[in-house]
Amino acid sequence: MKKIYxxxxxxxxxxxxxxxxxxxxxHSHPEKEFRFVIASEPPTLDWSLATDNVSADIxxxxxxxxxxxxxxxxxxxxxxxxxxISSDGKRYTxxxxxxxxxTDGKPILASHFVDGWERLLNPKTASDYAYFLFDxxxxxxxxxxxxxxxxxxxxxxxxxxxxxxxxxxxASYFLKIPFFWVTFPIRKDIIEQFKDAWTDPKNIxxxxxxxxxxxxxxxxxxxxxxxxxxxEKPKISTATAYIINExxxxxxxxxxxxxxxxxxxxxxxxxxxxxxxxxxxxxxxxGYYYGMNVKKKPFTDSRIRKAFSLAxxxxxxxxxxxxxxxxxxxWIPKGMFGYDETIGLKFDKEKAQLLLAxxxxxxxxxxxxxxxxxxxxxxxKIIAEFLQSQWKEHLNVTVSIDNQEWKxxxxxxxxxxxxxxxxxxxxxxxxxxxFMNLFTSYSGNNHTQWKNKExxxxxxxxxxxxxxxxxxxxxQKAQHLLTEEDVPIIPxxxxxxxxxxxxxxxxxxxxPMSNNILKNISISKND
Amino acid sequence: xxxxxxxxxxxxSKNKPALLSLFFIIFIILVALFANLLAPYGYExxxxxxxxxxPNRTFWMGTDILGRxxxxxxxYGSRMSISxxxxxxxxxxxxxTLYGSLSGxxxxxxxxxxxxxxxxxxxxxxxLLIILIRVIFGQGLFGIFLALTxxxxxxxxxxxxxxxxQLKEMAFIEAARAVGVKNRFIIFKHILPNIxxxxxxxxxxxxxxxxxxxxxxxxxxxxxxxxxSSWGSLANDGFQAFxxxxxxIIFPGFSIFxxxxxxxLLGDGLRDALDPKLKNA
Numbered sequence: 001m002k003k004i005y006x007x008x009x010x011x012x013x014x015x016x017x018x019x020x021x022x023x024x025x026x027h028s029h030p031e032k033e034f035r036f037v038i039a040s041e042p043p044t045l046d047w048s049l050a051t052d053n054v055s056a057d058i059x060x061x062x063x064x065x066x067x068x069x070x071x072x073x074x075x076x077x078x079x080x081x082x083x084x085i086s087s088d089g090k091r092y093t094x095x096x097x098x099x100x101x102x103t104d105g106k107p108i109l110a111s112h113f114v115d116g117w118e119r120l121l122n123p124k125t126a127s128d129y130a131y132f133l134f135d136x137x138x139x140x141x142x143x144x145x146x147x148x149x150x151x152x153x154x155x156x157x158x159x160x161x162x163x164x165x166x167x168x169x170x171a172s173y174f175l176k177i178p179f180f181w182v183t184f185p186i187r188k189d190i191i192e193q194f195k196d197a198w199t200d201p202k203n204i205x206x207x208x209x210x211x212x213x214x215x216x217x218x219x220x221x222x223x224x225x226x227x228x229x230x231x232e233k234p235k236i237s238t239a240t241a242y243i244i245n246e247x248x249x250x251x252x253x254x255x256x257x258x259x260x261x262x263x264x265x266x267x268x269x270x271x272x273x274x275x276x277x278x279x280x281x282x283x284x285x286x287g288y289y290y291g292m293n294v295k296k297k298p299f300t301d302s303r304i305r306k307a308f309s310l311a312x313x314x315x316x317x318x319x320x321x322x323x324x325x326x327x328x329x330x331w332i333p334k335g336m337f338g339y340d341e342t343i344g345l346k347f348d349k350e351k352a353q354l355l356l357a358x359x360x361x362x363x364x365x366x367x368x369x370x371x372x373x374x375x376x377x378x379x380x381k382i383i384a385e386f387l388q389s390q391w392k393e394h395l396n397v398t399v400s401i402d403n404q405e406w407k408x409x410x411x412x413x414x415x416x417x418x419x420x421x422x423x424x425x426x427x428x429x430x431x432x433x434x435f436m437n438l439f440t441s442y443s444g445n446n447h448t449q450w451k452n453k454e455x456x457x458x459x460x461x462x463x464x465x466x467x468x469x470x471x472x473x474x475x476q477k478a479q480h481l482l483t484e485e486d487v488p489i490i491p492x493x494x495x496x497x498x499x500x501x502x503x504x505x506x507x508x509x510x511x512p513m514s515n516n517i518l519k520n521i522s523i524s525k526n527d
Numbered sequence: 528x529x530x531x532x533x534x535x536x537x538x539x540s541k542n543k544p545a546l547l548s549l550f551f552i553i554f555i556i557l558v559a560l561f562a563n564l565l566a567p568y569g570y571e572x573x574x575x576x577x578x579x580x581x582p583n584r585t586f587w588m589g590t591d592i593l594g595r596x597x598x599x600x601x602x603y604g605s606r607m608s609i610s611x612x613x614x615x616x617x618x619x620x621x622x623x624t625l626y627g628s629l630s631g632x633x634x635x636x637x638x639x640x641x642x643x644x645x646x647x648x649x650x651x652x653x654x655l656l657i658i659l660i661r662v663i664f665g666q667g668l669f670g671i672f673l674a675l676t677x678x679x680x681x682x683x684x685x686x687x688x689x690x691x692x693q694l695k696e697m698a699f700i701e702a703a704r705a706v707g708v709k710n711r712f713i714i715f716k717h718i719l720p721n722i723x724x725x726x727x728x729x730x731x732x733x734x735x736x737x738x739x740x741x742x743x744x745x746x747x748x749x750x751x752x753x754x755x756s757s758w759g760s761l762a763n764d765g766f767q768a769f770x771x772x773x774x775x776i777i778f779p780g781f782s783i784f785x786x787x788x789x790x791x792l793l794g795d796g797l798r799d800a801l802d803p804k805l806k807n808a
């Protein structure tokens with residue numbers, strides 16, 4: 001018997017020794033590989049369907065739209081080399097580059113855009129983002145199934161390289177929309193051929209600076225430089241996104257030089273990393289909020305919704321989070337046209353208690369048991385615990401907490417949102433329409449079940465309005481309705497970007513939309 | 528009977544680590560019982576302006592990220608950890624004893640069948656089983672009790688069965704059976720009292736095992752949901768910042784460590800005292 005133990009022990013020692021002294025294939029870091037972290041498995045890489053920023057982190061490198069932004073968010077040509085806007089502001093003519101190719105060698109045609117926009121608007125696709133194109137003539141009707149002939153919709157390919165878009169009304173922000181992933185061109189033939197499997201690395205056809213090399217589910221997504229890209233080729237050969245759900249795990253990988261970039265630092269540790277040269281902080285057009293399901297009791301009563309929003313002392317959030325986040329009670333974020341910090345329900349304990357009493361729950365007595373749900377993340381947990389204690393302390397209401405993985409969370413919000421749920425909204429393009437549009441009755445991303453005709457109307461009017469002063473007034477009214485009168489959401493704070501980036505990585509820009517654009521990155525380890 | 532117990536107590540009182548552990552356990556149980564009187568602050572009272580303080584005069588164990596007093600949270604945490612430990616251990620003990628004694632006493636095919644079921648449960652990865660039960664019965668306390676009990680009773684049933692098998696061949700049981708005493712009576716009046724010693728010893732080992740399992744579950748995020756906290760979930764909260772704020776993990780960690788150690792030392796002591804045959808083994 002003892003011999004066997006001896007042999008086993010020897011084997012164990014050998015294995016351990018191999019791990020320490022054997023070939024270090026896992027630790028090598030080729031000069032041209034960039035490694036970063038994404039917080040979850042991308043729910044989808046089908047850009048007509050993607051709704052979240054994790055998918056976007058990958059998609060913005062695989063694909064390109066008609067236009068792109070520079071680091072100051074000015075519009076620059078991308079697949080469209082130039083464009084004309086008619087004098088009434090209703091017709092956009094995009095002239096496409098003739099040298100842009102798909103990864104399978106075929107040229108990019110205006111009809112690929114038409115196909116993409118048709119797919120986005122097709123009711124069968126059921127894309128949450130279809131409403132993005134509702135400024136386009138007949139697009140809303142086509143999406144609702146009232147029109148079945150796509151030729152009636154204002155999107156046409158005049159020739160192979162000219163795309164013409166007709167709008168209902170002038171829209172000052174429309175030129176910024178075709179930056180966004182749902183407006184990217186698609187290859188209908190590929191999608192029809194491979195069905196749901198078309199986003200697999202062996203099937204997908206893209207046209208951005210990178211192409212999809214490998215997708216190990218729940219582990220990593222690897223991109224490689226696309227040799228057929230029309231623009232300047234990326235200076236790195238591969239970029240690997242590791243799927244790591246725990247911020248603290250990501251951080252330890254960063255500390256041990258296994259990744260080059262992490263874009264979230266756990267609030268517990270931010271004060272520790274703030275002093276490093278690697279640390280970068282910059283503003284972010286991103287709102288963090290809790291939504292309420294207005295179809296579920298007790299949030300059917302707007303007085304209770306107001307009470308919940310009033311009972312939070314948001315000023316404490318910046319102390320807790322420590323990353324220059326800006327507490328807010330209004331919805332349009334700072335740095336965007338229409339930001340107004342005076343709007344919204346400020347902390348008022350007495351008023352909150354009064355409203356709760358009027359709604360039939362004096363001192364929180366007999367309040368039904370409700371649940372708040374967040375997606376599993378260190379900072380979300382802390383904020384949830386903070387809110388839980390705020391409501392307990394100020395309203396004497398007990399809210400239980402639950403958490404789930406991001407993909408499950410999104411699915412739940414789409415099918416059956418709980419009473420209270422967490423979500424954030426980052427700007428898809430830098431215009432208030434993008435933030436305010438979210439809570440219209442026809443927005444696929446509005447999970448509150450709140451439908452308000454007056455609000456819809458205000459948003460539609462503001463979209464058309466070219467006079468900025470009048471537009472501002474419309475948004476003020478809409479924000480009043482959203483965050484003071486009807487209150488389907490509880491805005492909490494405007495996020496900030498807290499990033500750790502290795503000093504040998506050059507050319508990574510932090511734009512206020514936090515677009516993870518890798519094409520300009522270079523790695524030089526010699527300095 | 529009396530002589531056995533008083534003998535056992537004498538042996539135990541000579542065993543200093545065990546005696547010290549006993550006092551420590553009594554202390555912890557008192558802390559858990561009177562947590563609301565002992566804790567300087569509420570376990571959920573937040574004060575962000577005093578967040579992440581190191582241990583000092585006002586906050587003996589420091590504060591966490593939301594400015595909650597860690598000492599109060601550790602004190603209230605003992606309530607959760609100890610009650611999970613005791614309840615799970617007692618439930619496992621009841622189920623395991625009944626199952627084991629039935630199996631051992633009846634013997635034959637039934638014994639064979641019952642023990643194979645135990646074997647299956649034993650080989651089944653317990654963590655997987657626990658996660659499965661947690662998913663079905665939700666995140667509440669009940670789910671934890673159930674999950675840990677289902678995993679815990681298996682050991683007990685094996686030990687009890689072994690004891691019963693040994694005992695049932697003894698002359699006094701045979702005599703009882705010859706006189707026509709009912710089986711149920713024999714099990715409850717003759718066999719169980721005689722194996723009470725090993726059962727108590729098992730109990731003292733089951734409690735720390737349950738506390739550890741609960742801590743582990745809470746640590747990987749499958750345990751209690753906030754604002755309730757056990758030592759395990761406190762350690763989980765503190766884990767990510769152990770480099771910058773070590774106090775957040777040291778205090779709950781040491782609480783788990785000391786309690787589990789105390790139960791184990793006491794268990795050892797009790798075994799020595801109640802089962803003299805094993806003393807020098």
